[in-house]
Amino acid sequence: MRGFWVVLGTVLSVGMLSACTSAPPAPPTEISITFQHRVPIALNVAKIELVDRYQPTLRSPHVEHLHKVTPSTVIRAWVDERLRAAGTRGLITLIVEEAGVVEEPVSVSDGFGGLFRDEVDTRLVGVIRARFEHIDVGPPGASHSVEVIAEASAEVLESATLNERDLAYFRLVERLVGEFDRVLTAEIEKSLTPLIIR
Secondary structure, X not given: OHHHHXXXXXXXXXXXXXXXXXXXXXXXXXXXXXXXXXXXXXXXXXXXXXXXXXXXXXXXXXXXXXXXXXHHHHHHHHHHHHEEEOOOOOEEEEEXXXXXXXXXXXXXXXXXXXXXXXXXXXXXXXXXXXXXXXXXXXOOOEEEEEEEEEEEEEEEEOOXXXXXXXXXXXXXXXXXXXXXXHHHHHHHHHHOHHHEXX
16 A cells, blocks of 8 residues: 555656646637727718738748737727727728837847846837828818827747747737727827717
8 A cells, every 4th residue: 555655646746846847828829909898989980991001021020920919900900899980971091001020139148147147038029100091072071191100019038938928929919009099099089089979
């Protein structure tokens, strides 16, 4: 019987040790960013459209093409969930010129001292640049254009696992589109006040 407990104790010890040294779980594959918690902005126009002119380079230092969630996909969700066409005439177009994330290497300390420090070795930088245009066919005819820029950055430690780096990218995109939402909402409320249906 004593042999049984020795074997059981060994198995439990190995199991606990492997649990401590295994990598953190991967982020959920179906994770997404939505704006359903935000009240939609109803605008007195007949149509709202999105024109995405951003063409990913598909090469370093850009990294957004390596992920399912990109600034472009979240901007589409933003238009669908944050804006409502509630009028009979006029067009609003959101033209996306840039929606990318780049990965910049950061130098870490050389030598013996660097072995004992967990330093930042990567910086992620995201930018969204877009133009918001309103055209009213009239009478009287009118047009208005507003350009907005949103930026965000994040730092990643050299000890970060691949899963942790993926999560850092996701959090960066989350902050980036949150800033985009804040900036563009403020601009709409400022520049297109007559169009807002309250």
